Amino acid sequence: MHPDIEQLLKLQEVDEHLLELERSKEYLPEIIANVRKEVEDAATLVTETGQRLEDASVKSRQLEGELKQAQEGLAKYQTQMASIKTNREYDALTGEIDSTKERIGFIEDEIILTLNEIDELTTALEESKKRHEVLGQSNTEQLANLEKEMNSVEEKVQAKLDERSNITVRVTKSTLSIYERVRRGRGSPVVVALKKNACGACFKAQPPQRIQELRKGLTVINCDNCGRFLMLLNGDES
Numbered sequence: 001m002h003p004d005i006e007q008l009l010k011l012q013e014v015d016e017h018l019l020e021l022e023r024s025k026e027y028l029p030e031i032i033a034n035v036r037k038e039v040e041d042a043a044t045l046v047t048e049t050g051q052r053l054e055d056a057s058v059k060s061r062q063l064e065g066e067l068k069q070a071q072e073g074l075a076k077y078q079t080q081m082a083s084i085k086t087n088r089e090y091d092a093l094t095g096e097i098d099s100t101k102e103r104i105g106f107i108e109d110e111i112i113l114t115l116n117e118i119d120e121l122t123t124a125l126e127e128s129k130k131r132h133e134v135l136g137q138s139n140t141e142q143l144a145n146l147e148k149e150m151n152s153v154e155e156k157v158q159a160k161l162d163e164r165s166n167i168t169v170r171v172t173k174s175t176l177s178i179y180e181r182v183r184r185g186r187g188s189p190v191v192v193a194l195k196k197n198a199c200g201a202c203f204k205a206q207p208p209q210r211i212q213e214l215r216k217g218l219t220v221i222n223c224d225n226c227g228r229f230l231m232l233l234n235g236d237e238s
């Protein structure tokens, strides 16, 4: 293999790392935001469930008050029953008693529904608190790791750039400029293996003479279609 190609393979690996590091600058903040939001959502659920439980308790107390009032009203009408003098009075009072009894039945049903709601909300509140606590712990740990990774990106980029400089000084200038041009135009990979006498990236069949030169390994060979550097894989005599 031509020495330039050996160096370009190393350079290509470094450039892929650099690209990945650049990508991580975009996706790491997104992941961090999502992890934070998950905990915030869990906290919001605790607050909302707590508020609904509070509302249900207020409603329950109101209903108890209304029930007491209705029961007192009923008792008053029943006392009045003893002292009525006319049929008209009797009919009116019986009407009041019936409607009050009906109202008491309605309030009692409402109380049962509200107490059930309070039970359900109490359980839901406990569960949401537990979930918030567990998420809080696991996500804090995750966040610490993600932020550490985020903070080390620039450092890693610098290390890769240093590594890159150490490689590029070992590559022939003209080869390097072709590499940079193809990388900008076509993206990774810039060095590809020959497959069945064709370029491994664009699949263009290469002329026999070019393949022969590639086998000799005396010069670097580029695909005559896409410009990528070609190399032979060990044992690939196809």
Ligand SMILES: [Zn+2]
Pocket (backbone or CB within 6 Å): 199, 200, 201, 202, 203, 204, 223, 224, 225, 226, 227, 228
């Ligand atoms: Zn090609």
